[in-house]
Amino acid sequence: MKRSLAAVLGATAAISLVLAGCSSGDDDEGSAGGPQTLTLAGWSFATTPEFKTLADGFHATHPDVTVELKEYDAANYDTQMVADLAAGKAPDIYAQKTLKNFYTYQNGKQLVDVSDVAAALGDKVGGIANYQADGKTYAIPYRQDSWVLYYNKTLFAKAGVKIPDGTWTWDDYATASKELTAKLGGPKGDYEHIWQSTVQGFALAQTQGASIESGNFGYLKPYYDRVLALQNAGAQVKFGDATTNNLTYQAQFGKQQAAMMVMGSWYVATLLKQQGSGDADKFDWGFAPAPQLDKSTTGPNATPVTFGDPTGLGINPKIGKGKEATAKAFLQYAAGPDGAKALAGIGITPADTEAVKDTFFQLQGVPQDDLSKFAFTKHDTKPENPVSKYTAALQNILSDLHTAVMSGSKGVDAAITEAQDRAKNEVLNK
């Protein structure tokens, strides 16, 4: 009896020690000089090599600093990061995966003021203005993806349809898509992925005066009308079939199920990799500027308007004072020319695209035509999620609008009216 009592107490003690171990805080180590260790948060390291590239690159120039990576789940990155920050266990440097949650971190005082880094980098870094609040900068973008139009040159040639030439409006795109569908008799003209951004991102970026925060969503209508017409004409897979069958955009374009697709510039690296591994067919492809609302922003002398959120790096205020300068040096490296070159070397679009054009297009398999080069370097990229305290809530309302309209459950006008009412009652006038 006595022995079993001791065993139970021992086990209880062991369990409590394990539980207590979960919450032990990190030591505030290191001052300037001497070896230091920074921790950096990222997601899905197997398919997202950029964090390791940056960590290794920084270590090469700063041999006494080691950057340790901490992996998070891509789909729940912000939820987990918020929890870790609130618990005081987050890494020293963490990425801003989307702009949608920047306000939460910044307003929650979870980001160190890095205005000095921004000043040192100058204006070459795209998307930096999104991370500013009250005249201060709270994160530094190291990559700035922009949405472009991918097209399958092999399928275009087979159908005998003229490939994009940089002058396309959305109407040209719709015409080409229907033509491709009719002539290919199998693959669709285009694939529209299920994300709300594939419609709303362009509508917001390209329409004069459009704003999410205005609570006025009429600017979405022409974009939805066009997409619905394409769906009904059979030129793209229906939304309901894409959601219920969990279609992936990588397979739709990579396996030549569709001849065109609008997608972010991150897909270049993915497609190169998948063509190498056999996950995608081998075919000739290129990318063009995203189709425009009207002709005023098309052609070689204009700057096409598109959208995309930057991905930034911010510093956790709980970092030790001795390490803050090192962390800032890391941010400066990641967003500066050296970091940009390292990123371009693995097919990622850094925030400073002009500086890395040559590196990027030297990659094996990247299309070499002039239009792809134009699309890579020249664009006016507006944020998908303009920073405001209302963005997250308003985007949820717009997501409901998207699924209702795309599934055909609601007419465009009715859905827009409902979303406007909800925006007013539940978010803006709360």
Add this chain to the structure above:
Amino acid sequence: MLTPYARGIETTRELDMTSLPLARRRRGRQVLRNTAIGWSFLLPNFAGFVVLTLVPVALLFYYAFTSWNVFGGAEWTGLENVRQMLHDASFRTALRNTLYYTVFHIPLTLVAALALALLLNQRLRGVAFFRTVAFFPYITSIVALAQVWNMLFSPGYGPINAFLRGVGVANPPGWTTSADWSMPSVIIVGTWREMGYYMLLFLAGLQTIPAQLYEAAKVDGANSWQRFRAVTLPGLRPTTFFVVVMLTIGSFKVFDVILVMTNGGPGQSTLVLSQYIYQKGFVENQFGYASTISIALFLICFVVTVVQFLINRRGSDS
């Protein structure tokens, strides 16, 4: 054979007065030891319960009256969240959808589970196999289930609509991709998934009904329907009550099936309260308001369960 405690009392009685304090001390030590053993068995579970459930639940009642975005302190806002909730059209939509789910899910699951239990309570060849089959959905990963059901429901290519077209339905429903049919689809999957579990409870309940009652009923000339009405149903009464209470709470709290099958859509057609709480809390970081809705959901479950207990008590008194 006496229990150790009772034996202790016996021995005390036999002792003379001089050794009484010693015995009392020994007994005191034994009580202490028994208490310690009891606690040491309880503690691992109880500590987990306190840290991970009791304290958060208690805090919930505080956060419900604050504005809190997880960082920093929560700001006391009094009844502001309640006022917001009463004027929140999305909350009303979520509540309506939750009731819609509950009203259909409870009776459907109850009837299906009972029918399965009656069927599989017979002496059939391979009954163990069929019982396993019926129970299988309950232990299968919900994510895998949702994926497969979504493919079955797929409006363009799914086998269900292919079958419906085959038998002459010109415009088969869009199932999870249509605002009118998404809730029925989720109810079908929810019922299919849970009926095996409740079947098991009913099967256990059926074993407790004495066989003599059926024999007596047969002798009295009752047919099988009359035997079911007069013997089986009253005999299953405690089980049925338990099943209804569990089903009610489960239906009000429904979350996983909806999250993975429709994510509340299309539009808000399958948005339920738990998901709305998740959205407000973990997506929009309004933890104060999410707590308020949680309390509303708690109160609904609580009131309904109390009413069920009252009805049950009145029923068993009569």
